[in-house]
Amino acid sequence: MTNTSEQLLDIEKIRKDFPILHREINGKPLVYFDNAATSQTPKQVIDCIVDYYETKNANIHRGVHSLSQIATDAYEAAREKVRAHFNAEHSHEIILTSGTTHSINLVANGYASILKPEDEILVSAMEHHSNIVPWQILCQKTGATLKVIPMSHKGELEMETYKGLINENTKLVFVNHVSNALGTINPIKEIIEIAHDVGAKVLIDGAQSAPHIKADVQALDVDYYTVSAHKICGPTGVGMLYGKEDLLNMLPPYQGGGEMIAEVTFEKTTYAGLPHKFEAGTPNISGGIAFGAALDYMNSIGFDAIAAYEMELLKYATSELQKIEGVTIYGTSPEHKTAVLSFNIENLHPYDIGTLLDKMGIAVRTGHHCAQPIMEFYKIPGTVRASFAFYNTKEEIDAFITALKKAKSMLL
Numbered sequence: 151m152t153n154t155s156e157q158l159l160d161i162e163k164i165r166k167d168f169p170i171l172h173r174e175i176n177g178k179p180l181v182y183f184d185n186a187a188t189s190q191t192p193k194q195v196i197d198c199i200v201d202y203y204e205t206k207n208a209n210i211h212r213g214v215h216s217l218s219q220i221a222t223d224a225y226e227a228a229r230e231k232v233r234a235h236f237n238a239e240h241s242h243e244i245i246l247t248s249g250t251t252h253s254i255n256l257v258a259n260g261y262a263s264i265l266k267p268e269d270e271i272l273v274s275a276m277e278h279h280s281n282i283v284p285w286q287i288l289c290q291k292t293g294a295t296l297k298v299i300p301m302s303h304k305g306e307l308e309m310e311t312y313k314g315l316i317n318e319n320t321k322l323v324f325v326n327h328v329s330n331a332l333g334t335i336n337p338i339k340e341i342i343e344i345a346h347d348v349g350a351k352v353l354i355d356g357a358q359s360a361p362h363i364k365a366d367v368q369a370l371d372v373d374y375y376t377v378s379a380h381k382i383c384g385p386t387g388v389g390m391l392y393g394k395e396d397l398l399n400m401l402p403p404y405q406g407g408g409e410m411i412a413e414v415t416f417e418k419t420t421y422a423g424l425p426h427k428f429e430a431g432t433p434n435i436s437g438g439i440a441f442g443a444a445l446d447y448m449n450s451i452g453f454d455a456i457a458a459y460e461m462e463l464l465k466y467a468t469s470e471l472q473k474i475e476g477v478t479i480y481g482t483s484p485e486h487k488t489a490v491l492s493f494n495i496e497n498l499h500p501y502d503i504g505t506l507l508d509k510m511g512i513a514v515r516t517g518h519h520c521a522q523p524i525m526e527f528y529k530i531p532g533t534v535r536a537s538f539a540f541y542n543t544k545e546e547i548d549a550f551i552t553a554l555k556k557a558k559s560m561l562l
């Protein structure tokens with residue numbers, strides 16, 4: 151890589167933090183380019199989970215004993231780290247969930263008792279299934295209408311059409327900050343402003359942006375924002391729902407159970423305040439604490455340096471990939487997206503390419519990436535998706551390009 155990128159990150163030191171990057175797959179060094187599906191986990195986060203079970207394990211928020219208090223303090227400290235990272239005003243606006251899917255379903259379920267049949271909700275054409283299906287279920291329950299903000303061939307949202315679709319019946323707008331299938335960074339600030347002009351609330355699915363962009367929920371004035379820890383160097387099974395305090399207070403509870411109540415009798419139950427109202431049952435305690443550790447880790451590297459380094463990787467990979475004959479890259483230019491390359495090679499099925507790359511130690515995703523409407527839009531069965539993280543290298547991209555050429559010659 152150029153001198154500048156070496157200065158951006160101490161990549162050798164960073165790679166030492168990730169034990170898995172040093173293993174082999176099918177007898178070849180692992181090249182992990184499936185970061186948009188899940189990121190790898192640094193030693194600091196793994197150690198945090200081990201430390202929890204070795205020194206802190208107890209149920210939280212209920213024990214009178216010291217260990218329970220130690221676990222509770224660690225869990226609440228993690229919530230505070232999440233709050234600070236996304237710059238929420240209050241830590242009780244951070245609901246710790248099992249991930250983005252849970253977060254979205256929590257909100258969708260809440261609106262089932264609020265929406266009316268004349269209401270409309272807008273989703274973008276480039277959503278992950280988890281930001282489509284819950285809203286379809288919501289519309290079935292309430293009779294509200296689901297409308298779609300279309301995208302262009304370049305893989306960008308059609309903002310003029312959006313402005314035409316939105317009206318005073320629009321109650322909710324759902325858009326991902328970054329598309330998982332294409333990497334497109336959507337103009338969410340503008341989308342939010344336009345929605346607020348008609349009084350609609352906006353949920354931004356931040357699952358794919360969080361690993362690359364530090365979102366400030368207050369500056370964005372976003373109503374709900376969702377994240378999965380496992381895409382941002384944290385463990386699976388934990389994530390967040392940010393919601394503005396008044397909106398979260400307005401929503402009914404999602405699940406009933408322990409922890410979320412103030413008082414229970416068989417006649418009537420009153421609910422706990424935020425955030426506990428939405429955190430029924432024993433949560434993923436070690437996961438929540440490790441989510442905080444993952445944010446610490448990412449921040450110690452720095453999001454500006456991460457973004458700049460990943461942009462260099464993306465530009466390099468894009469130009470190398472374009473040199474291969476028959477390649478079509480889907481989506482916008484590197485400047486307008488995160489480090490995702492979604493592509494096909496003429497006359498080859500993405501699955502066959504992915505299978506051969508795997509034999510050469512290279513992990514990419516193939517298929518529809520849980521975003522079938524995008525594939526339908528391009529009239530393709532799927533794509534090969536290579537997605538990069540800050541711990542990937544130019545050498546790995548070289549290995550990927552070499553393997554891709556080899557796969558092409560074997561298949562054609």
Ligand SMILES: *Cc1c(COP(=O)(O)O)cnc(C)c1O
Pocket residue numbers: 186187248249250251252278280281326328329330355357358378
């Ligand atoms: C991964 C992803 C989801 C789903 O996240 P889970 O962690 O599986 O709940 C939703 N939206 C986008 C854009 C994603 O990338």
